[in-house]
Amino acid sequence: MSPEDAEAELIRYAHRTTVGIRAAPGAADDQLWGSGVLVAPGWVLTCAHLFIPGTGETHGLGPGEEIGVVLSSRREPVRARVAYCPRPPFRADVALVRLSEEIPDQPCAWLGDRSLAYPERAAVLGRLAHPEGGGTGAAAIQLVSVPGGMVGVAQTIGTEVPKLEKGMSGGPVLDRDRGEVVGITKGRYRDRPGGGAVPLTGLRMLTRQDAVFPDPGLGDDPYDELIRRHDRWHWKRQSRPGATWVDYQRHLRHAGPRLWHVQHRLKAMHLLAGLPPAASPAEVERLVYDALGMRDRPEGSLLVHSWRDGLGEIYQENYAEFRGAVHYLKLVAAAVLADDSGHVVARRLASWAREELAMELRAEDRDPSEPGGRVPTSLLVSIEPLYYSADGTGPSDTFNWSIWRGYGDGEWRSVTGDQRAGGVSFEAATRAVLERLGDPLLAADAASGAEGPVRLEVALPPDRLADPVHTWRLPVSRRRGARLRPAAGRRPVVVRDATRADGLDPNLDRRWVKMLNSHRLQPVHVTPQHARLDELESLDGHAVPVLCHAPGARTAEGPLVDWLLDTGFPVAFWRTDGHPEGPCHRGCEIFLADAARAIEQSPADPRALPERLRALRAGGISPHSLGGCGVLLYEDPSNPLPRGFVNPLETA
Template identity: 40%
Template sequence: MTRLRDSRERSDQDRLDELRRLVEDATVGIRALPGPNGAGRAKGWGSGFLVAPGWVLTCAHVLVHSDGRRRGTGRDEEIGVVVDGGRVVRGRLAYHLAGESAAVPARWDGGTDTEPYAPSAMNIHPDLALIRLLEEVPDHSCVWLTDRTGVPIGEAHIFGRQDDDDPAAGPWEVSCRLVGQERGQLLLDARARPRPGVSGGPLVDMERGEVAGVVKARSREGSSTVLAVPLSALRALTADHHVPGAPDLGPEPYDALMRLHDRWHAARQKPGGGAVRTWADVQRHLPAAARGRRVLDRVRVLDLLADLPAPRHPALVERIAAKAQRSPGKAWTPRLSTWRDGQGVLYDLDPARELRMFLRYLLLAAAESERAARDNGDAAALRQAERLREWAEGRAGDMDVEEREDLGKAWQRLPSSVLVEFEPRPYDDGSPVFDWTIRLGYGGGVWASEVVGEDPRGFPFDHAVWHVERRLHEVLDGADGPGGTPARLEVALPEEHFGTAAHHWLAAQSRAVGLGRAVVVRDVGRRGAPDPRWEARWQRLTGADRLQPLRMAHAGSVLARREIDAGDDGAVPVLCLSVGDGLGCVAAGVALDSGYAVAVWRSDGHPPERCAEDCDVFHARITALLAPSETAAGGVSVRELPEKLRELRNAAVEKEAGSEWVAGVVLLYDDPGDPLPQLSAPLVHFPSSRGR
């Protein structure tokens, strides 16, 4: 028994030693570059660690001159980064999260270590920076960054590289424990006082084998307390923190950095990824390895999530994570913003519950990503969402039947739109009546009937609208799905009702439906396979470099058919006349006959008489929406138009200056790739009032 216990203890120690080697391989020193031919003594500034290929995370205050200026921001001013083996490579400060607060106090003063501590160090927030290596470092290692929002509560170690002046310079570590948090920063009790040069090094959760924070400042003389920054503070990273002239990570740097990190680790687990033991190899044998969500599950999923397009709504990740936890309305601090963040809050003491939450989250994320991909016509993104769903479904096969059934309820093919149709019926007494139907749309002309207005005599239009409003909010709530982006509302109308302001219909809590979702109108006469002119016009429109408004009426007259037919590839007809009758109805009909799939008009359009001053304002605003200026790179794209219009309507309600004009704007949006369903009974055609 003693021999078995000794063997187990040696095995545990071997794993911790392997973890130490992984951390040390990725921990770097930060200092000035040596002079020509390596001449000159270079003072060490601090530590850092590689988090993705070519990217080093450290503390912002490490990169401050004695006069308060940031290091690595002047012309050709570069930073020395000491990598494994003692080689010094060139680097450049690329992102500085702490702003001007990191300039005081100075990091060094006349060669005397004045490394800050409380209270001055507490004011540097968030005390983080990213350095980009300017030289290749073949086969360099990267740490594993925790995906948890929490902080280590068990065994933890501080790592770093000592000051280069120290005779024993090199990797250094000490164990510590969490004793508290203050102003979003961690207070650690270290068993030994950290040496100079450790600031910016990794704080490692040794029980789980992951980096949980960045060492911020060593203690005062005689004190063992150390400050650290939790890794979750890195979520604050934005393009605003970029240092001009330095390499960058694009418009969403935090998301981009974590994708690089996750893909790097996933590649190391694949055949041919290298013969060295990986972080996952070590993590899966540590005492705290997950019993439900396995370490390799996490590696694979983070790789799949890294391939998904970013969530299309900032609050979407939190809503889906809350739904996966069955805690609607829950929020997190710091806010969750990436798919990686969302799955990282789903750890639980009960392994079975944790795995269910994890898989439920993945299925919901896959469903939302699939819907977004269909809306955007993105076939590659659709395949990526399907890969994530297939992995989650396969992993669920290991669960009990009751758990599989529960997960099956989470996976829904979420509709991308809700369609309301008003179909004219035959009538004898001269009073037009309509049938109405509410359907769920799944893209590509796939529709499912949800609610049908049942009255053999049909409904007058206003009555039909009243019935639709009573039932619509229930359908919309279900179509939005758990945590999903609101489905678009599409309203198919006959010609005489094209001016219907469906975006003003009331949804739940007496709120206009157009404030919470995109709302468009469609031509109820366009059913089934698209007309060649319609399809060709759509292709020209979506392929155009920029959209151009085509003003169809001016001074009380409308363009001739040949002028409408001759519209440019990016032309979008715009009409200020009333489209319910008269010349406005005729003009709208000509535009549809010419194949136009997108057009803009007013629900409060004026009769066929001379345009008033507000018409010029209306046309100027639409021009600014579609094509901001002749010199701009381009305005809104066709597929972005419905959502952009919703944003403008919200601005109008919030009384933003100059936004009132949008209240009456109606958007015709007829995608021939998603045609209206054919009716089961033959359509009854009536004489057209618009001269088609």
């Protein structure tokens, strides 16, 4: 089955899980209040505001009061009750509805496990509310693009579509590439296209105190019990005849030739659902950090609750994701067996992870400690922008930061970071990085052995790519109170584009391959006056842009740096103090000449440029020299940035 066919079939399947929410059958009010999604046998996830609309009245929350749920398989609404619904102000706009009867062959949607979801293509599903009533509602599916990420408990579901229709609130938001529900529609904008949505992390905030009536059926921990029922249902459904959600999901684009594939995740979640609950969210968080090899643990930065949530935090490049998942499952099994050595499911999980999955790991990775046989080649600092504020009111000026040890070929191991939903200012992120960077950088140097000091890579938002990160002052030893010296004193230092975290850019790949196959590299002086998109795109594969102007200088078509990044140049030089406008001066001549000498040296290999810049800096610097004020953009597409901590869905 092609990815396109699988996506179309999965959207049809997801539509069968989408329901309408209205008053009970026979009520005078037969208008739809909104939509919902079937997530476990007998359970519907929807928005709390459907039942507390803010008008002073409530729907379905009175003693013994029933509501109606419209299923695609039934002509008439099914009776149900609102089981869990937080009261305003909502921690998260989510509610659970319990059907009053069993529905044979009821389908269930697949709920994603990531706390940070960033679908670029989504399907927004719901049922339309007709002005004349009728109580069932027509199907509604919107295919949208989602530019950005998720923060806190709000997200945007796209503005490149017609207005979302009335009645779609509470319906599922489906990631079309990964094949999983990542949120529910919160509402539509009244004055423009698109709308807002609530990510699935909101479901983790439901507690027993949100019960509408005594003993609704999910015990002391409604989220944990609901997600266990969800995972067990999908596991059992997979063994029965007929196409399943997972059958379509495994053929989607994202599935591809991944080591940690959909069937692995299905079985892992089934086994995790059979374990006793974690003692606390802190225990889940600790095991995630252990599995990822993180030493400096920013406690409370992960919004995890269940064992399943921990597995959802391990999203990296192909092999790194597989390795992290295997180690996490082994650690979870060990934690449960430490309390109950005879627990049957924990033993099964341990056996599967240790005797089957671990067989696919490299020899040096069969223990979750530091990878013994591999040598780190770089340390990455990433300061990633949060595109929208946590309250969803507008653009954000806050950031998350993280530090990673790199082994090449897109393989990264987390060291530390701060991924709080609200983020911090750029200045606070930089201070936090400098407070924590020295020890892991020196440790990576020690692990690299004879290879010498590792390269420092700093991923920044485009408007900060001229920051003089090579002048960061870092300790020269791991001794307390050690002297400080510039980061570039002994090692190559380069910058990278933090917004290129998906690792997919055909322009970048094409130019990199041409550079590697070229017999020469040629410096090209690029100025705002002459920088046009068509001219940049037409530059030969061996061209290396050199800027004496500030990267943020305005061209006729926008900031100069944006055009350089969009046209996929993997390497470029610019100044930390580039002039914003006006003619060039003597300092520009010095800088351009230095850059030309570095670029035109033999061999003609872009991979040699970081070391050449380091050598220039070590040989003495002057204010206008490449070594003194130069910055090297260095994007090797064979070593993409890690995806473990990237921009979440854009906030509403």
